[in-house]
Each structure stands twice: as structure tokens, then as C-alpha cells.
Amino acid sequence: MPEIYSLSSEHEVADFIKNCNSEEVPIEITGHNSKSIGRLIQCSKSLHLKNLSGIIEYFPEELYIKVKAGTPLALVEIELDKKNQELSFEPPDMGFLYTGQSNKGSVGGAVACNLSGSRRFRAGALRDHILGFRGINGKGEIVKSGGTVVKNVTGYDVSKLITGSYGTLVALTEIVLKVQPKNEESQTLLVNNINLKKALNIFSKSMQTSVEISGACFYPAKMSKFFKLNDLDTTTSITAIRLEGPKISVVERINTLKKLFDEYKKTISVLENYQSRIFWKNTTDLQFFNNSKNIVAKIILPPVNTDQFINKFENEELKYVIDWAGNLIWAEIPENDSVLLRQLRTEVTKLAGHMTIIKAPNHMRIKEDFLTTVDENIKVLSLKIKESFDPKKILNPGKMYSGI
Amino acid sequence: MPKIDQSVLNDKESIVRDLKKFTNSINIISDPEGITPYETDALSAYKQKPMAVVLPENTAEVSDILKYCHKNNIKVVPRGSGTGLSGGALPLADCVLLGLSKFNKILEIDFENRCVVTQPGVTNLSLTKAVEHNGFYYAPDPSSQIACSIGGNIAENSGGVHSLKYGTTTNNVLGVEIVLMDGTIMRFGGKKLESEGYDLLGLITGSEGLLGVLTEVTVKILKKPQSVKALLLGFQSVEDSGQCVSDIISGGIIPAGMEIMDKPLIKATDNYAKAGYPKDVEAILIVELDGTESEVNILIKRVEEIAKKNKSTYLRISKNDEERLRFWLGRKAAFPAIGDMSPDYLCMDGTIPRKKLAEVLKEITKLSQKHGLRVANCFHAGDGNLHPLIMFDSNVKSELKRAEKFGADILKYCVKVGGVLTGEHGVGIEKRDLMCEMFNDEDIQQQLNIKQAFDEKSLLNPGKVYPILHRCAEGGKMHVHKGDTKFKDIPRF
Ligand SMILES: Cc1cc2nc3c(=O)[nH]c(=O)nc-3n(C[C@H](O)[C@H](O)[C@H](O)COP(=O)(O)OP(=O)(O)OC[C@H]3O[C@@H](n4cnc5c(N)ncnc54)[C@H](O)[C@@H]3O)c2cc1C
Ligand SMILES: Cc1cc2nc3c(=O)[nH]c(=O)nc-3n(C[C@H](O)[C@H](O)[C@H](O)COP(=O)(O)OP(=O)(O)OC[C@H]3O[C@@H](n4cnc5c(N)ncnc54)[C@H](O)[C@@H]3O)c2cc1C
Numbered sequence: 001m002p003e004i005y006s007l008s009s010e011h012e013v014a015d016f017i018k019n020c021n022s023e024e025v026p027i028e029i030t031g032h033n034s035k036s037i038g039r040l041i042q043c044s045k046s047l048h049l050k051n052l053s054g055i056i057e058y059f060p061e062e063l064y065i066k067v068k069a070g071t072p073l074a075l076v077e078i079e080l081d082k083k084n085q086e087l088s089f090e091p092p093d094m095g096f097l098y099t100g101q102s103n104k105g106s107v108g109g110a111v112a113c114n115l116s117g118s119r120r121f122r123a124g125a126l127r128d129h130i131l132g133f134r135g136i137n138g139k140g141e142i143v144k145s146g147g148t149v150v151k152n153v154t155g156y157d158v159s160k161l162i163t164g165s166y167g168t169l170v171a172l173t174e175i176v177l178k179v180q181p182k183n184e185e186s187q188t189l190l191v192n193n194i195n196l197k198k199a200l201n202i203f204s205k206s207m208q209t210s211v212e213i214s215g216a217c218f219y220p221a222k223m224s225k226f227f228k229l230n231d232l233d234t235t236t237s238i239t240a241i242r243l244e245g246p247k248i249s250v251v252e253r254i255n256t257l258k259k260l261f262d263e264y265k266k267t268i269s270v271l272e273n274y275q276s277r278i279f280w281k282n283t284t285d286l287q288f289f290n291n292s293k294n295i296v297a298k299i300i301l302p303p304v305n306t307d308q309f310i311n312k313f314e315n316e317e318l319k320y321v322i323d324w325a326g327n328l329i330w331a332e333i334p335e336n337d338s339v340l341l342r343q344l345r346t347e348v349t350k351l352a353g354h355m356t357i358i359k360a361p362n363h364m365r366i367k368e369d370f371l372t373t374v375d376e377n378i379k380v381l382s383l384k385i386k387e388s389f390d391p392k393k394i395l396n397p398g399k400m401y402s403g404i
Numbered sequence: 405m406p407k408i409d410q411s412v413l414n415d416k417e418s419i420v421r422d423l424k425k426f427t428n429s430i431n432i433i434s435d436p437e438g439i440t441p442y443e444t445d446a447l448s449a450y451k452q453k454p455m456a457v458v459l460p461e462n463t464a465e466v467s468d469i470l471k472y473c474h475k476n477n478i479k480v481v482p483r484g485s486g487t488g489l490s491g492g493a494l495p496l497a498d499c500v501l502l503g504l505s506k507f508n509k510i511l512e513i514d515f516e517n518r519c520v521v522t523q524p525g526v527t528n529l530s531l532t533k534a535v536e537h538n539g540f541y542y543a544p545d546p547s548s549q550i551a552c553s554i555g556g557n558i559a560e561n562s563g564g565v566h567s568l569k570y571g572t573t574t575n576n577v578l579g580v581e582i583v584l585m586d587g588t589i590m591r592f593g594g595k596k597l598e599s600e601g602y603d604l605l606g607l608i609t610g611s612e613g614l615l616g617v618l619t620e621v622t623v624k625i626l627k628k629p630q631s632v633k634a635l636l637l638g639f640q641s642v643e644d645s646g647q648c649v650s651d652i653i654s655g656g657i658i659p660a661g662m663e664i665m666d667k668p669l670i671k672a673t674d675n676y677a678k679a680g681y682p683k684d685v686e687a688i689l690i691v692e693l694d695g696t697e698s699e700v701n702i703l704i705k706r707v708e709e710i711a712k713k714n715k716s717t718y719l720r721i722s723k724n725d726e727e728r729l730r731f732w733l734g735r736k737a738a739f740p741a742i743g744d745m746s747p748d749y750l751c752m753d754g755t756i757p758r759k760k761l762a763e764v765l766k767e768i769t770k771l772s773q774k775h776g777l778r779v780a781n782c783f784h785a786g787d788g789n790l791h792p793l794i795m796f797d798s799n800v801k802s803e804l805k806r807a808e809k810f811g812a813d814i815l816k817y818c819v820k821v822g823g824v825l826t827g828e829h830g831v832g833i834e835k836r837d838l839m840c841e842m843f844n845d846e847d848i849q850q851q852l853n854i855k856q857a858f859d860e861k862s863l864l865n866p867g868k869v870y871p872i873l874h875r876c877a878e879g880g881k882m883h884v885h886k887g888d889t890k891f892k893d894i895p896r897f
Binding site: 125127142153156169204210245248252324378388 | 515516517518538539560561563567568571572574575584588590591594595596597598599600601602603604606607609610611615627628629630650651653654655656657658695696697698699702703755756757758759784787788789822823824825826827828829830831835839842843846847848850851853854856857858869870
């Protein structure tokens with residue numbers, strides 16, 4: 001077991017890392033232990049940033065919130081909710097996936113993993129909502145970038161680079177996130193019992209109208225059963241499209257879509273506000289893979305290739321849900337089926353996509369790559385970037401790629 | 405600026421000869437007359453002729469040229485359309501200026517995936533033109549959109565009037581092909597929503613041509629909203645207009661665009677463009693809303709109420725597109741109008757927290773008295789991007805110097821109230837020496853280390869953006885003399 005250091009101030013973290021740097025001691029960085037994501041790393045020291053917590057400032061009319069990195073996401077969401085605002089990239093609650101219980105983790109952890117929910121294709125990813133950060137690089141230096149304003153081109157956009165770096169570049173201490181007004185109304189248009197190809201076609205067609213959909217997902221029949229919503233027919237596949245905004249506009253747009261998809265009118269229904277919100281929360285939080293014991297992967301493809309990809313694995317033991325209007329496949333495969341895992345990898349690369357393993361048993365996290373990057377040039381450049389922050393490679397070493 | 409490498413200059417002839425191996429010889433310009441058009445970008449206060457200009461035609465040529473320059477320690481400055489306002493494409497005496505103007509084809513329009521793959525030299529507006537027959541458009545709309553290249557937009561992370569709601573360039577780019585200084589060709593992102601690993605696409609966007617040369621670009625396109633309407637509001641004080649903006653946003657409304665103009669600017673533009681703005685107000689606010697018809701109507705009502713609560717003394721709602729465009733007419737004429745009023749002006753580009761607007765404007769008025777120069781202000785109120793226009797006369801000794809000092813004082817104040825040095829024009833050469841107002845040595849060193857990872861010899865666009873440490877001085881100026889500006893036909897926001 002590693003020695004655990006729970007620090008609660010930026011300068012303590014800086015001093016700690018500075019020491020580790022001079023002694024060349026690798027450190028594992030954790031927030032709330034909500035996401036056992038990435039390659040497993042073995043460090044003698046573990047730096048816990050849970051206590052580096054608290055909202056520093058929140059100005060609703062300026063549309064930003066500045067927090068210490070260990071602040072619970074859940075707390076942030078409660079504060080925003082009081083002012084009728086939200087994080088519009090819908091951070092997923094990964095706790096359900098890992099332990100079957102809600103645990104959204106810390107803001108730092110969310111930024112480090114750049115995970116975004118169902119609204120991603122409309123509202124952008126977390127990386128589109130970070131305005132600035134402070135953190136400690138591998139030399140123990142405090143570095144910062146960005147600010148609190150939306151329009152800012154002063155220097156490199158280092159905040160983006162930090163987002164999704166899984167704690168391998170800096171230990172984040174402070175984060176500024178853009179916030180947005182909450183949507184007044186959410187409604188979901190449902191089409192039952194159609195195949196994926198038709199669903200993708202519905203997504204594509206809706207996106208080519210000015211209706212502004214903000215969610216589009218597909219549950220095959222074997223996956224739809226997990227829902228327990230009164231107004232949802234869970235005996236067949238579900239194709240769902242979300243509309244948000246002022247109520248009258250949502251109703252109007254739902255009607256436009258109904259007309260557009262008149263051919264399906266026998267199986268079309270609508271989830272009203274309350275159930276609609278639950279539906280998308282369950283989807284974003286991956287509750288269909290609740291506490292999974294298997295391998296869970298996030299597969300990103302150009303949406304035109306999604307059907308072809310799924311078809312290829314139709315007869316395999318692949319459970320999946322499609323989100324982000326066809327851009328994202330959440331897939332679950334049996335823990336010991338390394339043949340299937342390899343096939344998925346090959347196919348995803350062939351179809352111009354990539355795959356990130358979000359959950360895997362520990363023995364796999366030691367030897368398997370959790371990303372599919374094949375481009376050697378990208379790996380070389382990534383290594384150089386890693387070294388530009390952390391020359392001795394002591395921050396979460398090997399978490400992303402072996403050696404990085 | 406970096407020291408001139410005399411040995412490179414001495415070798416000019418053989419370098420030019422060598423370059424001909426990599427591209428058609430008509431793509432290489434080295435005679436003094438031929439290179440003159442490339443001696444400056446739109447920050448025309450700075451001029452420098454490059455050693456040679458190369459206009460490659462494809463990625464392989466770019467790669468070969470860069471590989472050659474890398475090997476022979478020759479500096480390279482990339483250039484799109486040269487509309488940059490911070491001197492980012494300003495040549496160095498011993499550099500090869502790499503112009504991307506021949507990369508001017510749209511490669512693929514993919515409505516199914518709602519994206520366009522294009523070469524970087526294509527102009528921003530032609531992207532929209534290429535997809536509008538199907539009701540689509542490319543969202544970021546810098547006011548230079550008819551001239552600026554999409555490659556330049558990515559290098560500068562350009563924004564426009566609509567960036568509050570639709571984001572800046574960085575939120576609308578899906579992928580790039582890029583050539584590093586050593587000739588390595590790479591792809592970040594693509595026709596899909598995310599890449600894995602470090603967000604290299606995010607880092608490249610806004611890197612001002614310092615990290616690599618963009619040779620292909622994939623951008624997201626959006627469907628045009630059903631309906632667009634605007635309100636033209638007048639207030640008796642700037643505070644009221646600023647408060648109105650805050651209340652609109654805290655009221656849960658994100659307009660497509662929000663612009664404030666102060667009294668000196670209203671007066672100037674009214675003389676110039678006859679936009680019909682109210683004359684008896686201290687500030688006007690334009691609020692543009694888009695969405696479905698009923699949504700826009702609801703929002704207009706809400707904004708109307710908020711405006712009344714904030715003591716607006718003038719209120720008009722556009723009845724049709726023609727009237728809406730008339731509201732924008734004066735705002736679009738702001739820069740030339742000032743050019744008409746004063747022989748010279750400097751345009752600043754700071755961003756501030758919206759709530760500080762009144763305070764910053766008061767400070768600007770004070771500074772105006774201190775430096776003895778007039779100033780007018782327009783403000784992308786939605787996202788806090790402030791453009792003070794400092795008027796002076798370069799024929800009067802010391803006025804340029806005073807104007808520059810005034811400009812630097814404004815930007816410093818922007819940083820002091822929690823804002824930043826530049827919202828959309830970039831740092832380039834212009835604000836380089838002010839970077840220390842925002843960043844300390846460690847921050848800057850970290851960014852220089854990132855640069856090293858991409859370009860270890862620091863040959864690509866050196867001397868831009870980052871000050872040589874411990875040499876922070878004053879700067880910050882887009883100088884316009886007698887309206888004699890580059891790209892003067894383009895409306896400026
Ligand atoms: C004693 C101990 C035992 C462990 N045992 C296991 C085990 O058996 N199996 C297993 O899979 N994992 C184990 N871990 C690892 C740990 O659960 C994962 O590393 C987890 O991803 C840590 O992140 P988190 O969920 O706490 O934070 P989250 O907030 O969810 O963070 C997830 C990611 O963000 C990074 N991160 C979090 N906060 C910051 C920050 N402020 N700055 C920069 N990066 C940040 C993390 O490094 C990680 O990459 C163990 C860790 C410890 C200390
Ligand atoms: C009248 C006017 C109005 C303007 N309004 C706005 C506005 O509203 N919003 C805004 O953001 N900007 C505005 N600008 C500034 C300017 O138009 C933008 O910065 C634009 O993005 C620059 O594009 P360009 O092709 O002209 O680039 P250039 O000026 O040629 O180059 C700008 C920078 O990008 C680099 N670069 C260019 N092409 C490439 C490439 N292919 N690969 C790598 N690096 C490259 C250059 O090295 C340089 O550092 C305005 C300018 C003018 C003249």
C-alpha cells in the first residue's frame with residue numbers, strides 16, 4: 001500500500017511535489033477515488049487532494065465558478081442549482097459504474113478525465129467549459145493559464161491540454177468552469193421498436209433541421225429493460241431525442257419532429273419534463289452498466305460508421321448503448337474475452353474512431369493499453385509534452401500510456 | 405526580436421535555389437518588389453521584409469520545406485491572409501515566409517456528419533457560403549470573415565459577435581492536419597467528436613502559428629436558426645446598460661449577440677453611417693436573439709421587461725431582417741467612423757468581467773484625461789470583450805507614444821479587474837511585452853517548454869507571443885493612420 005498524503009493547500013502540494021521531484025519519487029494523484037480509470041500505477045506515495053476543497057467564487061451573472069480542485073462536483077451542482085444554473089456538459093456520475101452508488105468525484109478528477117454527458121454533441125465537452133486553472137507541475141512549480149472570462153486568447157490554451165490529461169501533467173489545485181442557465185423544460189421524443197440504422201437516420205435528419213436537439217440516444221431491446229419509467233415502453237428498442245428550452249418552444253419543436261417522422265407515428269411517444277430528466281440522467285450516468293464486473297469501453301466514431309461497427313459485433317457478447325447522436329458507443333464485454341476486446345480495437349481504428357477503456361479489472365489495467373492511439377508520432381509528441389511539465393515523470397506515471 | 409542569423413542571410417541565394425527543389429519555382433518570391441506585400445499583416449505599424457516568400461501547394465511540399473529549414477536552422481513564419489491585428493504574421497529579416505494562400509480548396513462537405521473538410525487558406529465566409537444552400541453555416545464569424553483564412557482563425561482562435569452563444573473557433577474545430585517544424589505530418593481530431601490522449605487540437609487552436617503549420621482543417625457546421633430578432637436599447641448611463649446585460653444573463657437568457665457602444669462612438673457612427681441611433685442617450689445596447697419563432701418572441705418579451713427595469717429610455721424591436729441589420733449598421737461602422745474623426749487611432753482588445761464595465765469605462769475616461777487623448781468604446785458585452793479606440797494624430801510629436809502608453813494602461817487595468825490582455829486579436833508582437841502583467845516567469849517558462857516539445861530549435865514564428873523573460877515593457881497597439889489601414893473595406897467589430 002502506498003503512503004497516503006492528504007494535503008489541503010496549494011503551497012503544501014507544491015512543496016510536496018518539489019520534494020518528490022528532487023528525490024525522483026513517483027506520486028499517484030487522487031481526488032475522491034470515484035474513477036478507477038486509466039492504467040494502474042504503482043507508486044510508493046499517494047497524494048490525496050480531497051481536502052483541497054471549497055468554492056472560491058461564484059458569480060452567476062458572469063457565468064463562471066472558481067473552485068479548489070478537490071471540491072465535490074455534487075456540491076458545485078447544488079450551488080449552481082440555487083441560481084438556476086448548471087454545468088451544461090452534464091458531468092457523468094461515474095460512481096454508479098464503479099461501485100453502484102452515486103459518487104461524482106471531485107472537480108479536479110472530472111477535469112483530469114474530461115468526461116461529458118449526453119448533451120456533449122450540442123453543448124461541447126468539459127474541455128469546452130474550462131476557462132482557467134492553477135496547478136503544480138512535476139517540478140513543484142505553480143503554473144496557471146486562462147482566467148475567468150470566456151473570450152481569452154492570451155497565450156496557449158493550456159487549460160485544454162490539462163483537461164483529459166489524467167493527472168499526468170499537473171496536480172490541479174484551482175479550476176474555473178463556465179456555467180450556463182438551466183433549461184426551463186426538457187422533453188423527450190421516443191420512437192419504439194426501430195433498428196439502429198433507422199435511429200441513426202432519425203438523429204441525422206433531426207440535426208439537419210433547426211430544431212436544436214440536445215440529446216439523441218439509442219437503447220437496443222436487450223438494454224432498454226433496465227429503465228423503470230411509467231411512460232416508457234421497455235419491451236423493444238428505444239430511440240430517444242431530447243429537446244430543451246422554454247416550454248412553448250419545446251412543445252413546438254416536438255411537434256415539428258413528430259411531423260417529420262410521421263412514418264413512425266404508431267410507436268412515437270413523449271416523455272414529459274420529470275421523466276425526461278430522469279431518462280437522461282440515467283443515460284449520462286451509465287446506469288445501464290451499474291456496478292459492472294466487466295470491461296466497459298467508450299468508443300467514439302464518426303456517426304456514419306456506427307451502424308457498420310455495431311453490425312460487425314451483432315452476434316458477439318457485446319452489450320451497448322449509443323449516445324451523442326451516434327458519435328458515442330458505450331460498450332460492455334465480458335471480463336475474460338480478450339479476443340473480442342482486440343477485435344473491437346482493430347475495427348474501431350479501421351473506422352476512424354478510438355476506444356477508451358473506462359473500467360477494467362486490475363490485472364488488465366496493468367498490462368493493457370487503455371487508449372487505442374496507434375500513431376507513433378502522437379506518442380512521441382505526447383511524451384515530449386509530458387516531459388515539458390514533468391521532466392522526471394513522477395506525476396501519475398504510466399497512467400495514460402506506458403511511459404507517460 | 406530574435407537575433408538575425410547573418411549566416412542564413414549570406415546564404416540567401418543558395419537557400420532560394422534549394423527551395424525550388426520542393427515546389428514549383430513560381431511559388432518562390434525573393435525579389436524586393438515581389439515580397440513587399442508580405443512585409444506586414446493588418447498591424448501595419450510594424451513592417452519587415454522576409455528573406456523569401458514560399459507559397460507551397462500541398463502538404464508534402466510544406467513538410468519538405470519545413471524539414472529543410474529545420475535542418476538548416478532557417479526561421480519560418482506562417483501566414484494566412486495577413487488580416488491579423490497583433491503582428492503574428494510579421495516576417496523576420498532572416499525568415500522564410502510560408503504563405504498558405506494556395507491551400508484554397510474546400511475538400512469535402514459532409515452534411516451527414518455536419519462538417520466540412522477544407523484547406524486552411526479558404527476564407528471563413530466561403531465556408532458558410534459553401535453550405536448555406538442547405539441552411540447550414542459556420543458559426544465563428546470574425547468581422548474579417550470575408551478575408552481571413554480558416555487556418556488563421558484556428559491559429560488565433562478567432563471569435564465574433566456570436567461567440568457567447570456559439571463559442572469561438574476552438575469550440576467549432578473538429579480536426580486538423582498539421583506539419584511540425586521538423587517536417588512531421590500529424591493529425592489531431594477528425595470527423596468525430598473527441599480525440600484521445602492529450603488535447604493537442606485544443607492546444608494548437610490559438611497557438612498563433614508557433615507550434616505547427618496547419619495544412620487541413622475539419623470544422624463543425626450548424627443549421628441556421630429559424631428566426632433571428634434584435635432589440636435596440638438606449639440608456640442614460642453606461643452602468644444601467646451594463647446592469648441590463650448582467651440581468652439578462654442572470655435571467656437565464658444567452659443571447660446570440662450583445663453589444664454596447666458609448667456616447668462618443670454613437671455620435672461618431674451616427675455622423676458616419678446614419679444608423680438612426682437615439683441621440684439623447686449615454687449608451688446603446690443591441691441584443692440579438694435567435695431560435696425558433698416562438699422562443700425568440702418569448703425571449704424578446706423578457707429582455708424588454710429587463711430593459712425597462714434597468715431604466716432604458718429607448719427601445720425598438722426589429723420588425724424584419726432589414727431593420728435588424730440596420731441596428732447593426734452603426735455598430736459595424738464604428739471603426740471607420742473613428743477613422744473619419746481622427747487622423748489616427750489605436751484599437752485595444754481587452755476582456756473584462758462584464759460587471760466591471762462601468763468601472764473600467766470610468767478608468768478609461770480618467771486615463772483619457774491623463775494622457776490628453778480622446779477615446780471611444782465599443783464592447784462585446786456578451787463576453788466582456790472591450791475595444792477602446794484611442795484617437796491621436798501621428799503628426800503631432802509624442803502623440804503616438806502617448807497613445808501607446810494609454811493603451812497599455814487600459815490593458816493593465818483590464819488585467820487588474822480580473823480580465824485578460826486580449827480577447828480575440830492575439831498577443832503576437834503587439835502585446836508580447838505585456839504578458840508579464842498576466843503571467844509570472846514560471847507560467848511563461850511552462851509555455852515556452854510546451855513550445856520546445858513541438859519545435860525544439862524555436863524556428864517557427866519565433867519572437868512572437870512570449871517575451872524574453874525579465875524584459876517586460878509596455879506595448880499594445882493597433883495603429884490606424886488616416887483610415888489608411890489594411891483591409892479597410894471590412895467592417896470592424
Ligand atoms: C490506497 C489506494 C488504493 C488503491 N487501490 C486501487 C485499486 O485497488 N484499484 C484501482 O483501480 N485503483 C486503485 N487506486 C487508484 C485510485 O482509485 C485511482 O487512481 C483513481 O482514479 C483516483 O482518482 P479519483 O477517482 O480519486 O479521483 P477522481 O477525482 O475520480 O480522479 C480521476 C482521475 O483524475 C486525476 N485527478 C484527480 N484529482 C486531480 C487533481 N486535483 N489534479 C490532477 N489530477 C487529478 C486522478 O489522478 C485520476 O487520473 C488506489 C489508490 C489508493 C490511494
Ligand atoms: C478589419 C478586421 C477585423 C477583424 N475582426 C476580427 C474579429 O472580429 N475577431 C477576431 O478574432 N479577429 C478579427 N480580426 C483579426 C484577424 O482577422 C484574425 O486574427 C484572423 O483569424 C487572422 O486570419 P489570417 O488568415 O488573416 O491570418 P494571418 O494574419 O495571416 O496570421 C495570423 C496568425 O496565424 C498564423 N497562421 C496563419 N495561417 C496559419 C496556418 N495555416 N498554420 C499555422 N499558423 C498560421 C500566423 O503565423 C499568425 O501568427 C480582424 C482583422 C481585421 C483586419
